[in-house]
Amino acid sequence: MAEIEQDYRKYLDPSIVSKLNSLELKARLVVEGFMVGLHKSPYHGFSAEFSQHRPYMQGDELRNIDWKAYAKTEKYFIKQFEEETNLISHVIVDISKSMDFSYNNNLKKLEYSSILAASLMFLMMKQQDAVGLALYSDRIEHMLSPRSNRAYLTELLKTLATVKPSSKTQTANCLNLIAEKVKRKGLIIIISDFFDDINSVLTAIKHFRYKKNEVVVFQVLDPIERSFAFGRDAVFKDLETSEEIITQPFQIQKAYQQAMSEYIEYLKEECLNSGIEYNLIDTSTPFDKALFSYFRKRARLV
Numbered sequence: 001m002a003e004i005e006q007d008y009r010k011y012l013d014p015s016i017v018s019k020l021n022s023l024e025l026k027a028r029l030v031v032e033g034f035m036v037g038l039h040k041s042p043y044h045g046f047s048a049e050f051s052q053h054r055p056y057m058q059g060d061e062l063r064n065i066d067w068k069a070y071a072k073t074e075k076y077f078i079k080q081f082e083e084e085t086n087l088i089s090h091v092i093v094d095i096s097k098s099m100d101f102s103y104n105n106n107l108k109k110l111e112y113s114s115i116l117a118a119s120l121m122f123l124m125m126k127q128q129d130a131v132g133l134a135l136y137s138d139r140i141e142h143m144l145s146p147r148s149n150r151a152y153l154t155e156l157l158k159t160l161a162t163v164k165p166s167s168k169t170q171t172a173n174c175l176n177l178i179a180e181k182v183k184r185k186g187l188i189i190i191i192s193d194f195f196d197d198i199n200s201v202l203t204a205i206k207h208f209r210y211k212k213n214e215v216v217v218f219q220v221l222d223p224i225e226r227s228f229a230f231g232r233d234a235v236f237k238d239l240e241t242s243e244e245i246i247t248q249p250f251q252i253q254k255a256y257q258q259a260m261s262e263y264i265e266y267l268k269e270e271c272l273n274s275g276i277e278y279n280l281i282d283t284s285t286p287f288d289k290a291l292f293s294y295f296r297k298r299a300r301l302v
Contacts, residue, residue, distance in 0.1 A: 012037070012286040014107050017115060023161040024154070027118035031126065034119075034291045075299065087129040087298070088146050088186030091117050092178060093160070096137040098195045100165035102283065103224040112283040113191045113220050114160050116290050120189060123291065125153045127298075130186075133159060136174035137167040143181065172200035179207040189294070191218045193225075194267060202270045215276040216297050218290055219267065223282045226260055227253075 010016050011033030020026045065076055099110040107115075117133070124131045125148070132146035133156050142159050171192055182188070188208045194201055194217075208215050264280060271278035279293045 009033070009037070009286070012288045014112055014115070014283060014285070014287065017287070018107050018111060023114065023118050024122075024157050026115050027122040027157065030115065030119040030287045030291075031122045034123070034288050037288055087124075087127070088132075088184050089124050089129050090132045090134060090146060090178075090182060090186065090188050091121055092134040092136070092175070092188065092190045092192075093117050093163075094137070094169065094171060094190075094192030094194075095135050095141060095163050095166055096169040096171075097165045097167060098169055098193055099220075101222055101225070103222050106222055106224075107283045109193055109220050109222060109283055110163070110165055112281075113218075114163070116218065116220070116281075116287060117189075117191055118157055118160055119287055119291060120294055121153060121156055123294070125150055131156065134178050135159070135163055136171075136178070137165075138170035138174070139167070140174055140177055141166060143178065146186070169196050171196040172204040175201070175204035176207055179204070179211060182208070182211065182213065185212040186214070187298070188213045188215045189218070190215070191220060193221055194219050198263060198267060202267070205271065205276060206274050209274055209276060214297065215271075216279070216294060217271055217276055218279045218281050218293075219264070220281050220283065223284055226264075226282070227257065 011029040017026050017030055020029065070076055093113055095110060099113065100108055102108040102111075121131045121133065128148055130146035130148040131153075133142065133144045134140060135142040141163070144156060144159060171194060175190070190205065205215060205217065268278045268280070277293065277297055279290060281290055
């Protein structure tokens with residue numbers, strides 16, 4: 001931990017973390033780096049409460065409120081007991097072929113998403129939350145129900161570590177199926193590039209909200225998918241259909257950027273209008289940006 005204290009930022013850098021051997025080690029160091037950064041950030045003074053308390057929920061006994069924590073944060077927290085499960089969470093990851101893309105030595109979207117998902121699950125387990133995992137392509141590939149047993153994290157990470165990009169994308173259909181399988185409301189985290197029919201995807205995401213879940217969305221993209229800055233003639237191959245086209249990127253770059261920007265803004269606006277937290281993440285972004293988003297969301301849950 002002393003080494004992490006000295007240079008915690010490197011454990012949040014995707015290019016460095018990706019070189020580590022195991023997914024469990026990657027997740028552990030990302031989370032430890034995040035917690036050190038949390039201690040050094042404007043959230044200083046709250047990091048201890050983050051690991052020892054959970055947000056107050058309607059119906060909790062008032063006698064269990066930690067008034068010292070309230071004095072520091074002006075938020076109500078319940079003292080966390082050792083065997084208490086705080087929250088039921090599902091982490092859902094798109095493992096379709098489109099997630100197998102990378103450019104210019106960036107991490108592939110699936111590798112970035114796997115490290116992010118593993119780090120989130122590791123962090124949730126530290127909170128004694130019950131965590132489950134769902135992986136999908138054009139079908140649900142794996143679905144592990146939520147548990148709060150620390151030993152269960154090994155099974156979750158093993159499942160995530162062995163996935164390979166599979167088949168075409170059917171995000172909307174798969175999310176709807178998963179939503180029907182989720183029987184107890186909680187926190188839903190969805191990690192995908194969302195390259196599917198946008199309106200169908202939004203309807204499926206909102207399905208979780210209809211069932212009273214809190215939802216956090218991470219749209220993971222390679223930087224080139226936003227800029228289209230290839231700069232020379234290129235052959236483009238669809239990873240899911242193998243269809244190829246030849247084009248001059250500079251001739252269509254402006255139109256592409258506008259279309260992509262409109263797509264992203266529409267997805268973001270519709271999510272926010274439905275009470276869904278939206279995050280745009282590219283594969284060069286340090287992992288603490290995503291973990292802070294989860295952290296803020298969890299702190300607000302009441």
